[in-house]
Amino acid sequence: MATGRTHRPATRSRGIPEATVARLPLYLRALTALSERSVPTVSSEELATAAGVNSAKLRKDFSYLGSYGTRGVGYDVEYLVYQISRELGLTQDWPVAIVGIGNLGAALANYGGFASRGFRVAALIDADPAMAGTPVAGIAVQHTDDLDRIISDNGVSIGVITTPPGAAQQVCDRLVAAGVTSILNFAPTVLSVPEGVDVRKVDLSIELQILAFHEQRKAGEDAPAEGEDPEAPPMRATPASRKGPDGDMPAVMPA
Amino acid sequence: MATGRTHRPATRSRGIPEATVARLPLYLRALTALSERSVPTVSSEELATAAGVNSAKLRKDFSYLGSYGTRGVGYDVEYLVYQISRELGLTQDWPVAIVGIGNLGAALANYGGFASRGFRVAALIDADPAMAGTPVAGIAVQHTDDLDRIISDNGVSIGVITTPPGAAQQVCDRLVAAGVTSILNFAPTVLSVPEGVDVRKVDLSIELQILAFHEQRKAGEDAPAEGEDPEAPPMRATPASRKGPDGDMPAVMPA
DNA sequence: CCATCTTTGTGCACGCGTTCACAAAGACAT
DNA sequence: ATGTCTTTGTGAACGCGTGCACAAAGATGG
Incomplete structure (x- = not known):
């Protein structure tokens, strides 16, 4: 050598x-x-x-x-x-598809950073029939029914999921089946994918909770120790009232 | 992530x-x-x-x-x-302020996950005078000039920055000066903060680039062997033409 | 009360990532 | 050429996080 x-x-x-x-x-x-x-x-x-x-x-x-x-x-x-x-592979063009065109999906579609480095919004997909055809960021929204074809036709290998958590896994499965091998998930759900598929997640809720942890720590530094009674509280429910069956999340998405 | x-x-x-x-x-x-x-x-x-x-x-x-x-x-x-x-400190109430009410800021304001776990959108702030008073997600947008007062009055300790990158550091400084000690930054910029202030960032562009790296790797596995000339390319200028003065970024924000 | 079965809690080893600290490489002046 | 000065590239030590593997704890049934 x-x-x-x-x-x-x-x-x-x-x-x-x-x-x-x-x-x-x-x-x-x-x-x-x-x-x-x-x-x-x-x-x-x-x-x-x-x-x-x-x-x-x-x-x-x-x-x-x-x-x-x-x-x-x-x-x-x-x-x-x-x-x-x-x-990083930015010398080539990466067509990206965004699934779930609600507030967040639309915001991402308008995101200038997308086009800046080889990333191009090739398609916007939503499950709401009423949205089909509606232009968002200059691109007509297409219906989920055509997902497979859309992915294939545009050679999309990177998909962005901005749907409500309940639909995320299903959308993920369809994207993978259609050929997508990299997914950026904004839905607060754990996605399971086959070997060879990369998933990265962006979770606002988690980030805030981590910040809250440190914030509480800072506030408690001068305050007394927590020896009081770490387990006296309610053996039962969460402090806040539950709402829907999807208590945790999301809904950045509209329909 | x-x-x-x-x-x-x-x-x-x-x-x-x-x-x-x-x-x-x-x-x-x-x-x-x-x-x-x-x-x-x-x-x-x-x-x-x-x-x-x-x-x-x-x-x-x-x-x-x-x-x-x-x-x-x-x-x-x-x-x-x-x-x-x-x-995690979720048994208490965490008033949050969002600065930069563009597409992304508005999307976050409407985000259901915010309220779900002790987090409450206490204020929406934007630099555009025209937006002042406009209700977004049921909350009237306030002007940046009142930032200090808004933070203080609401006891906000967690701030979310969704401004264009150019304004991020300035907004950050003002938030910190007003008493914010935890920041969630969506602007593609490196924020410098004093000791004791936590910053977490959410960067779409970076996530996509990381995915692209792996995607390229996968694609190259069966493709041509490279190894030939890792440095043959232009020693001088960049392959791609420069575009705007903000080639990198963002602008999810409007005004 | 004893035996068995389930599942936790953790000691330990390993590997990755970070940081230090310095020798080597090159620029530049004399 | 030679010496000095700057900055890279990296060997080595260290610390954190991960995962294994198992003993201890408790439930359960006879």
Whole structure:
């Protein structure tokens, strides 16, 4: 293996840690901003600060991609933008389908960030017949009945679910059956998918609850310990009154 | 998923691991569903499956809260719902303010999940004077000029930012100055906050890019072997043409 | 009261991710 | 060329989170 190049392509396609992949978009964003300001190069320190991470971590992350920096100087902004874009697969077009056109679905359809990096809203799908044909963000909403065809015709491999939780799994199954292999789920439900299908979830409720936990902690720091009686309370119901059979969630969606 | 807190050792005081805290809402959701079906008890195995996690992990998570299960039987659903709710601080009321009432902000305001667990939309704030007074989800939008007063008067400690990225940091600073100590950021920007303030982020663009990475990987498995010239491309300019001055982002927001 | 069966709670080992700290690489001046 | 200075790339240590595997606890039945 001496033929070598300065760096080893060994770890290339295979070994990029998941944590690193999750940070690449962050670096890319910071780099794009620098690129627009025509900044030619950046040091790991500067870029790390801009991306809100540790410089050592950034260098290690980049080391998984290869040796793209110049010691004593830093990284070439344009070059790095290209390399990361390529690594993330953003140099190609990704048609995306959004299923569930309610408040959230419509908001996402109008989201400018979609089109910015190779992502293109190829179709909007909803179960409400009344919505069929209605234009949202310039795209006519199509009915769920045609889901399979829509996915196939547009070569959609990434689906976004913004339906009420009760419909999420069913929609997910249909998307997968139609060929979708990556799903971004906004419905507060645990989706089960076959091997090979990636699911990422965005859950407002969970995020708020995590914040509440820390908030309570902060508030309680000066207050007395909790020794009082952690288990005296009602052995029975939840503090808040239950509402529908779907007490937990959602309904960003309309119909 | 989303999220990223500003670095910090955290979790020092009460010892509950951050990873566990992040899963508690998931357990709570599953438990609530069981509760509504009047199921009295569940085994770690069943609950774990419902929450989409490993049973050993679930048991270990619960062990941080205390020994709330009964060997040979399982966990008392109602009791556990209460314990987790209490631990997460959901037994109290959390007034939340949403800043930036565009498509996304409005969608969140209408989000049913907000009210479900102690979270209450206390105020909607926007910088557009024309929106002041306009009711969204039954709440009149207020102008940014009154932000400080609004936060103080309502005792808001959790703020949600759904503004364009350019305004996010400024809004964040004002929220923090007004007393907010937890922020949920939907704007694609790295927010810098003082010690003691928690920030969690939800970034659609990043999630999609992560999915694209894996999608590309899957597609490339059977496709052509690469390895040839990882760096043949342009050393100078970016492959894609630059677009707007905000190439990266967002704009879910209107005005 | 004893035996058996179920399920929890946890000690332990492993692997990933983070961070430190530094040698090596290159730029730049003399 | 040689020396100095800057910044990368990475070896190594550390800490957190995960999952295994099992002993202990309690239920249940005879």
